[in-house]
Amino acid sequence: MVLYxxxxxxxxxxxxxxxxxxxxxxxxxxxxxxxxxxYETQKFVEEELSNxxxxxxxxxxxxxxxxxxxxxxxxxxITQADLLFQxxxxxxxxxxxxxxxxxxxxxxxxxFFYDTGTINASADGVNIHTALKLVRDELGRLKISNITCDAxxxxxxxxxxxxxxxxxxxxxxxxxxxxxxxxxxxxCPALKDAALTHINAMLATIxxxxxxxxxxGIDYSLLSDPVVTxxxxxxxxxxxxxxxxxxxETLENVAVAPMIREHDRMVYLALxxxxxxxxxxxxxxxxxxxMHIANDRMPKDMMMMLRTTYFGTIMLLNPAxxxxxxxxxxxxxxxxxxxxxxSGATVxxxxxVTVMVLPPGKPPVQLSSMTMEAKFNAKVSxxxxxxxxQADLRRFKIFSNQSALESLALIPLxxxxxxxxxxxxxxxxxxxxxxxxxxxxxxGMDFVEEVVEYHNGYIVIGANLHFSRGLREMIExxxxxxxxxxx
Numbered sequence: 027m028v029l030y031x032x033x034x035x036x037x038x039x040x041x042x043x044x045x046x047x048x049x050x051x052x053x054x055x056x057x058x059x060x061x062x063x064x065y066e067t068q069k070f071v072e073e074e075l076s077n078x079x080x081x082x083x084x085x086x087x088x089x090x091x092x093x094x095x096x097x098x099x100x101x102x103x104i105t106q107a108d109l110l111f112q113x114x115x116x117x118x119x120x121x122x123x124x125x126x127x128x129x130x131x132x133x134x135x136x137x138f139f140y141d142t143g144t145i146n147a148s149a150d151g152v153n154i155h156t157a158l159k160l161v162r163d164e165l166g167r168l169k170i171s172n173i174t175c176d177a178x179x180x181x182x183x184x185x186x187x188x189x190x191x192x193x194x195x196x197x198x199x200x201x202x203x204x205x206x207x208x209x210x211x212x213x214c215p216a217l218k219d220a221a222l223t224h225i226n227a228m229l230a231t232i233x234x235x236x237x238x239x240x241x242x243g244i245d246y247s248l249l250s251d252p253v254v255t256x257x258x259x260x261x262x263x264x265x266x267x268x269x270x271x272x273x274x275e276t277l278e279n280v281a282v283a284p285m286i287r288e289h290d291r292m293v294y295l296a297l298x299x300x301x302x303x304x305x306x307x308x309x310x311x312x313x314x315x316x317m318h319i320a321n322d323r324m325p326k327d328m329m330m331m332l333r334t335t336y337f338g339t340i341m342l343l344n345p346a347x348x349x350x351x352x353x354x355x356x357x358x359x360x361x362x363x364x365x366x367x368x369s370g371a372t373v374x375x376x377x378x379v380t381v382m383v384l385p386p387g388k389p390p391v392q393l394s395s396m397t398m399e400a401k402f403n404a405k406v407s408x409x410x411x412x413x414x415x416q417a418d419l420r421r422f423k424i425f426s427n428q429s430a431l432e433s434l435a436l437i438p439l440x441x442x443x444x445x446x447x448x449x450x451x452x453x454x455x456x457x458x459x460x461x462x463x464x465x466x467x468x469x470g471m472d473f474v475e476e477v478v479e480y481h482n483g484y485i486v487i488g489a490n491l492h493f494s495r496g497l498r499e500m501i502e503x504x505x506x507x508x509x510x511x512x513x
Contacts, residue, residue: 048279048280050264050301051265051297052260052261052284053263053296054289055259055293056257058292062292066493068107070496071121080130095133097128098130099128103126107120108120114254120154121152123152124153126152127146127148154175154213156214156221161251166247167247169226169230177209229468238267239461240270241312241314242268244265246265248262265300265304266304267301272311275311284297284298285486293488295465295489297486302364317454318355319354320354331438336393343383344391350384354381355380359378370480372401372402375401380396394428395426396424397427398423400421400422401422411467416456416460424436424439473487474490476488
């Protein structure tokens with residue numbers, strides 16, 4: 027009976043514990059994106075296999091004794107390679123019907139004859155099947171957790187040179203059989219080391235928690251393992267800003283989860299309202315949403331309008347203050363709120379505007395305090411790996427905190443204050459936001475040909491990929507000192 031009464035509560039608790047945290051950012055790499063990545067992967071594999079070091083071979087066959095040394099792969103000719111998504115696993119890299127040209131030094135003894143020279147050999151029918159398992163590691167990074175590999179060489183030929191070349195041709199089958207066995211044993215370990223060591227080192231440089239500026243940072247940790255289908259791979263990131271001085275105080279994600287339905291472009295980036303709201307929440311907590319406008323920053327017509335509006339107030343306080351400078355203090359009272367709809371994105375801001383007179387050598391004197399409500403259009407754009415926002419004032423309203431009568435008196439200030447915000451404040455905001463924030467892509471990989479689409483609750487940016495560096499260079503840069511960007 028007791029178990030029966032508690033079972034609904036236990037069920038709710040289990041559902042709550044198992045519920046995944048909503049993603050603020052979602053990235054999809056499509057099968058079209060793999061086409062460009064395939065070329066870079068193929069070059070990387072060719073370079074890795076060209077650096078294979080083969081052990082010395084010694085043996086005896088009848089009266090023949092031989093030693094094979096200094097084995098070098100001269101050329102790897104990959105004629106057919108495929109890079110594919112493997113559902114519920116990760117990536118497949120297949121090499122078929124390719125060839126390897128190599129050379130090595132021989133030392134042969136037959137009876138009393140001793141001969142040395144170079145052997146040129148070729149391996150045909152080279153097939154390599156490699157599967158990479160992609161997961162989220164304990165820090166929220168993307169990594170290769172396992173790699174399975176199967177390599178096979180169908181046949182191998184060797185051509186001897188020197189005076190006894192025809193005699194030694196009888197050893198070709200024996201030597202090439204041993205060489206083919208050794209190559210099969212070396213290919214997969216080389217590729218496994220390249221993936222688990224070098225590529226994981228490059229993935230580790232993609233920032234998970236990094237500083238945006240001196241006030242806030244951003245968390246791009248993966249919330250779960252990638253979701254892989256035959257057409258693409260989806261990665262769900264936290265996508266949350268945080269205040270550097272108080273990293274535990276964050277905004278709860280109650281926004282609509284971003285969705286991606288398209289596969290036409292190489293890559294898609296989806297950003298929910300939470301991504302932007304957490305940024306403004308963090309900056310609000312950092313205390314930077316306030317501004318003083320006075321002296322040279324105060325437009326002359328605005329100064330005249332303020333003197334006219336508050337002439338009576340100044341005279342009642344102290345007529346001697348009539349010539350003293352006036353100032354405006356703007357302070358946002360709550361974190362700004364983003365709204366994303368199919369028509370575009372807007373940001374709502376509420377602030378207190380305090381009008382003060384500044385007597386020389388004395389503390390400021392408050393003349394009035396009014397509430398400002400503003401709404402900005404926000405245009406999102408992407409360049410390279412940096413996401414930026416351009417703001418434009420759309421609506422503006424002020425009213426008094428004291429009385430409805432004073433609110434009527436403030437009506438003449440609506441226009442001049444709105445103009446002042448457009449001329450003085452909005453450019454400062456845009457100059458600050460145009461620096462943008464980096465999205466989680468490896469250094470050397472950028473977005474090009476971007477298209478931004480607005481949906482209810484989130485934004486989707488479709489783009490193609492451009493490699494400004496080869497995969498080899500990206501990996502080498504990742505292992506240099508100081509290349510790690512994550513906090």
